[in-house]
Amino acid sequence: MKTMEVRLNVNGEAKQWTIAPGDLLLDVLRREGYFGVKRGCEAGECGACTVLLDGKPINSCLMFAAQAEGADVLTIEGVAHGDTLDALQEAFLDHGAVQCGFCTPAMILNAKALLDRKPHPSEEEVREALAGTLCRCTGYRKPVEAVLAAARESAR
Amino acid sequence: MNSPRAIVGQNVRKVEGVKLVTGGPAFTDDIDIPGLLYGKILPSPYAHARIKRIDTRKAKALPGVHAVLTYKDVPRVPHTTAGQAWPEPSPYDTYLLDNKVRFVGDRVAAVAAESRAIAEKALRLIEVEYDVLPAVLDMEQAMAPGAAVIHDEPDSKGIYDASRNIAGYILRGIGNVDEGFRQSDRVFDREYRTQRQQHCALEPHITICWLDGDGRLVIRTSTQVPYHSRRQVAMILQIPVSRIRVIKPRMGGGFGGKQEMLLEDICGALTLAARRPVKIEYTREEEFYMARTRHPQILRMKMGVKRDGTILASQLTVVATTGAYGSHSTTVQGNTGSKVLPLYRAEHMRFECHVVYTNTPVAGAFRGYGCPQGFFAQETLVDEIANELGIDPVEFHRQNAIRLGDIDRLSAQLGEGKEGLPRVVRSCSLPECMDRAAAAIGWSSKRKALPSAGHLKRGVGMACTMQGSGIAGIDWASAFLKMNEDGSFFLQVGAADVGGGADTVLSQIAAETLGVSLDKIVITSGDTDTTPFDVGAYASSTTIISGGAVKKAAEKVREQVLRMAAKMLETTAENLTCGDNRVTGVGKSATMTEIALHAMYKQKTQIMDGASHFNTDSPPPFCATFAEVEVDTQTGKVRVVHMATAVDPGIAINPAQAEGQVEGAVAQGLGYALTEELVLDGEGRPVNPNFLDYKIFGAKDMPKLTTILVETDEPLGPFGAKSISEVPINGPAPAIANAIFHAVGVRFRRLPIRPEDVLRGLREKGDLGG
Amino acid sequence: MFDTVEAFYRPGSVREALRLLQDGKNRARVVAGGTDLVVEADRSIRFLIDITHAGLSYIRRKDKACVIGATTTMAAIENSPAIRALAGGILARAAATCGSVQIRNMATLGGNLANGSPAADTASVLLALDAEVVLADAHGRRKIPLNEFYSGLRKTKALIVEVAIPAPPRGGRWSFQKLGRTENDISLVNAVAGLQLDSKGRVKWARIALGAVAPTPVRAVHAEKLLVGRQVDESALAEVCDEAAREARPITDVRASAGYRREMCRVLVRRALEECAAGTGCSL
DSSP, rough: OOEEEEEEEEETTTEEEEEEOOOOOHHHHHHHTTSSSOOOOOOSOOOOOOEEEEEEEEEETTTTTGTTTTTTEEEEEGSSSSOOOHHHHHHHHTOOOOOSSSSHHHHHHHHHHHHHHOOSHHHHHHHHTTSOOOOOSSSTTHHHHHHHHHHHHHHH | OSSSSSSTTTOOOTHHHHHTTTTOSOOOOOOOTTTTTEEEEEEEESSSSEEEEEOHOOOOHHEEEEEEEEEEEEEEEEEOOOOSSSSSOOOBOSSSSSSOOOOOOOEEEEEEESSSHHHHHHHHOOEEEEOOOOOOOOOHHSSSTTOOSOOOTTOOBBBBBBTEEEEEEEEEEEEEEEHHHHHHSSSEEEEEEEOBBBOSSOOOOOOEEEOOSSSSSEEEEOOOOOHHHHHHHHHTTTGGGEEEEOOOOOOOOTTTTTTBSSSSSHHHHHHHHHHHEEEEEOOOOHHHHHHHHHHOOEEEEEEOOOOTTTTEEEEEEEEEETSSSSSTTTHHHHHHHHHTTTGBOEEEEEEEEEEEOSSOOBOOTTHHHHHHHHHHHHHHHHHHHHHHTTTOHHHHHHHOOOOTTOOOSSGGGGGSSSSOOOEEOOOOHHHHHHHHHHHHHTTTHHOOOOBBBBTTEEEEEEEEEESSOOOOOOOOOEEEEEEETTSEEEEEEEEOOSSHHHHHHHHHHHHHHOOOOOGGGGEEEEEESSSSSSSOOOOTTTTIHHHHHHOOOOOOOHHHHHHHHHHOOOOOOOOEEETTTEOSSSOOOOEHHHHHHHIIIIOOOOEEEEEEEEESSOOOOEEEEEEEEETTTTTOOEEEEEEEEEEOOOSSSHHHHHHHHHHHHHHHHHHHTTTTOOOOTTTTTOOOOSSSSSOOTTTTOOEEEEEEEEEOOTTTSSSGGGOOOSSGGHHHHHHHHHHHHHHHHHOOBSSSSHHHHHHHHHHTTOOOOO | OOOOEOOOOOOHHEEEEEEEHHHHGGGGEEEETTTHHHHHHHHTTEEEETTTTSSSEEEEEEEEEEOOOOOOOOHHHHHHHHHHHHGGGHHHHHHSSSOOOHEEEEEEEEHHHHHOOOOHHHHHHHHHTTTTTEEEETTEEEEEHHHHHHHHTTTOOOOOEEEEEEEOOOOOOEEEEEEOSSSOOOOOOEEEEEEEEOOSSEEEEEEEEESHHHHHHEEOOOHHHHHSSSBBOOHHHHHHHHHHHHHOOOOOOOOHHHHHHHHHHHHHHHHHHHHHHTSSOOOO
């Protein structure tokens, strides 16, 4: 089988991986131990595979790993600041926004991307940011409240 | 209600919460196993066929393939896949692999290979010759003379009448409905139809099996029913129960779809054949049509009422299809009668149901378990009756709904396939639930006059529903606690947290009972080797039944702690109380740590104990669902503006988690009402097995949600708890249908209510456009 | 499953991309965002050519005209001040409805066109704006109108490199309407309208395009002609919307029936025209 190398940053660490040219980023990330990136539909519909690529949320199930060459990738494993949880993570826990937790990494990453460029979003903007992440457990209400609360918290 | 509680009733953070928000390895697939093989099932392309010839030689010869199985390679053991207590009330009509296929997606063969790509290639190399048979796709045709017989095999058991494709038949009643209808001033008779809904848990079904160092089969799987699965796999693979271990890690949702032994048997068989670990993970597409769905039903509901609105008689006649196999066939449909009709205090009730086989995806357990179908029919009919009689629907409910102290005699007739036990309503705040949800939606003013702008018409509607909390006399659980040196306790429960917070709630119950802080409870759940038995997560049983076992076990352990402390403090246990991680008496106290050390190293005794628990009744949680909708009369689209849901869950052990359960159930109910349907074509093939065309509600679709908990104190539940996770899914469909009627005067009796249906209804009424 | 892919390339120029395409013959496929290609999962692909670094991500304004590089993402288009200022921002609106934020960060304008889906939201807007597609192949570049591109779709081996939008007529008011089953959805029907009213409120010119109701997006040219010279009143709207619906050739699928789609043409065109006439669509 033909292989190639891909070089990228994941959660601030330089990585060099041997991959097959047709490998998808989701598969490679999970293979390399980033279990927080989830497989939900493999068609870009559910968003569970979301990672931030150069700060922007993308569906890693639709991207070839080779396309991440030279990019900065952030997965949920890189959101906390060492042992300190990010305001979003704390807010999700405090507001009962985590039920089964399968979509939680994707929600937090999408919310983080939003707050990084828009620190005071409206509820509508938060829902737009979460619209590409399907959740079957929460009805979305508490996750939206958690994001708004984290925004308020960070503003202080 | 009792004295203020330290932990029960508090919105504590989920005990596994940090792991979940940091993406720690929590779920079944979050593990690296050396030598893991990829398993895959070859699905049938036909809805109904015999396998005339199957040749796996080319597949076996493909490099990287370690096992290929057909019906010739495995034992033929009739069984049900339904996760139910033994002996399961569902027909034993399923085989690990068979020489007949009964729906598009049915198992033809299975392979295990070194990679997904090789497994997929191996499937393509399996040569199969089918003898295609006529397919029965329509449930009304299934019983007709001349319909192809789906289960013509002689060795299946428990099928009501295989020759007519009837998996199950139910007939129950109280009183005499014909007499009741005779005495009625008005009789209403309507037909309703509900669709095939899919669970769409974000984590698909996934099972990993391996043989451990002792040659035992270890099954790591996303399951609501670890113990039932263990028992069933043992029977199917013909190995002793003690040689199997089932481990349930965190689950990414289940909703009933995982109250099933779905992949464990085939994965285990591949592991035994390959002598290597094997993983089978459904793709999203496979998840839609090769897992389970809700039972579609045709419901004929008839109610007789007096002029003043009193319901005298209610009769529900149902035809349901269970798909190709009878998993949960009589029990789901039993609920459609037993949990629905008794919401009202009619003296005469009759429930009759035929559950038929069709060559379609298999139906099984799904949150609500027969109630969403039944309540759609009943609550829509009741709304129609109230409107006809000129009675406000809320008043109609107040007049007729079951009350505190009532006895539900229909339930005595319908248990899990057996004679059940009569239900007594020992806790009920339904009237207050109605009041508060009505107020939240603005019922009185909006019922009279709603602002409507041109082509946009608004309306409000409501529904009342109930469910159960565990299956009386059948669901049972156990718990075990042991104390550690640092004053903490390991809590071991067979309960299976599906993601709804069971581990947290059970820990809270233990902590409260023992008088320790939550961080002093370390819970292990759902491992058949290390945790005691639990039927699993279904029938809204975990808080009340598993929690009941936890409370009992904790009480026994507390007793040991007190007696140990009494020895240490030279007093008697009666003079001591637990709280704040210590035991306190008059002028003396000892910390839990001190007591533990004393027990372990001075008394040389392990403080530990366990308990089992079941209830002989199933206290209903109650729910009032109010909806405000806006109908676009040009496009037919129904926008739900506001859903107000008031629930009586008994005491909410963790109110935030409970509210989250309500809101998630409402979201599923919204999809059931308006957008979700797994569609099959004329050959029985799924047309929309993906999220692009099977539409579930997303963050931008949700209406404003008001969630109200109206707590009561249930004597049969730990700290007064009942349940909450199913009941709120029952109300949205009828509440929305009723609100649409209020908005535009068109009555819908079929789900989902799509924009085209609304437009057609408006046209027929002659009421199109602004 | 792309286990049969032998090589992945990321050319730094269009010339290099074309050479690779030529060398790979039928087994080479261009990939940008991957949002269609990966879902299609074509097992015959042997060579992937990622063109996102070939210098095709740009949005440039030339006077009131615009050119957009083929690998410009929907998110970039949605957020671009130049595109928001163009024709009442309808292209930005359409791009904003092309799937979730994750999809829009990956999906490209070129990909949306190359996929040839009749439901492509940007396609109907581009058709209404008389956009042209710039194709490049071994023989050089050529510019063709969008509807010609559609009629020759899939027969060409050329690479889409740019979409050129001429300056819209001055004084136009524009509207983009989309109907889906849920908020995040592929179009069941979409409609684009643009018009200009004279001092007496009569239509000087009109453009109407429809998406998801024919094998390709459609300019409802007969409906456009019917509207010219008239007031945008009830009878004009009724006639024009009926005509637009007649120019649609919708199909029945699991998403909607043909009859419903045709009826929604009528509704969406009306809403688009009303929005233009009321000035609630933005003007240039």
